[in-house]
Amino acid sequence: MFxxxxxxxxxxxxxxxxxxxxxxxxxxxxxxxxxxxxxxGFIFHELMHREVARKFGAISEFRAWYEGLILGLILKIILGATFIAPGAVYIYKDYLTTEESGKIALAGPIANIILAAAFYILMIIANNYLLYMIGFLGYHINLFLAGFNLLPIPPFDGEKVLRWNPLIWAIVGIPLLIYVFFSIFF
Structure with missing residues (x-):
């Protein structure tokens, strides 16, 4: 329910x-x-955070950060740089363990990785330009969303994943951050 x-x-x-x-x-x-x-990509990312948080007994709901959306728009128009900070799933629970917080944080980027794989398959099997472009953009956008969110700084997901399990963060986050670094002006 929303x-x-x-x-x-x-x-x-x-x-x-x-x-x-x-x-x-x-x-x-x-x-x-x-x-x-x-x-x-965005909806599944946020809903995965929300649903995993609810599995841990938390109340959770997405809230937009309008200042972040405006900042992203300005940076794209003026600098050509893609910066996405639309808001977050707010989680309400008396206490979340570091593991719970890390798993909630990782759920969103994992959703984007799964979607990127599906869009990649669409891209390679596409038999027309429109399907190819949907696959191409879906693949790149979802990898970008996953990687950007795994930045290891607050308030991004990566900080919570790194605090919970540095090895998991390194395995998932480092390749995606390299991808984001090379595609920031995508």
Missing amino acids: SERELRDLIISVFMIAFIFAYPHINLTYFLIALFTVGL
Whole structure:
């Protein structure tokens, strides 16, 4: 179940992130592909955080960070750099262990990795340009979202994963951060 506020924040965030990824390719087709691929990646990322937190007995709900969305838009337009900070799943529980917090944090990037794999398969089996572009953008956007979120600094997911298990963070995070470093101006 979604509250009215959570649903509104998710929808606004998806549209803003899609615009950030689509800019400067401002045409309807490219924007719709970005909307679909970013929408899936972002929604599944946040919902995985939410659902894993709920499995640990927490109350959790997504909240947009409008200042972060505006900052991302400005950075993309002025510098051409992709920066995504749309908000977060807020978790309410008396106490979360470091392990619970780490697993909740890792769930979002894992969702993006799974989606990236699915989009990669679509990209290699595509028999027309539109499907290829959906696969291509979905693959790259989801790897970017996974890697960016695994930055090992607060408030990103990577900080919580690193605190819980440095080895898991290194195995999952380092290759993705290398990818993000080389694609920051994607």
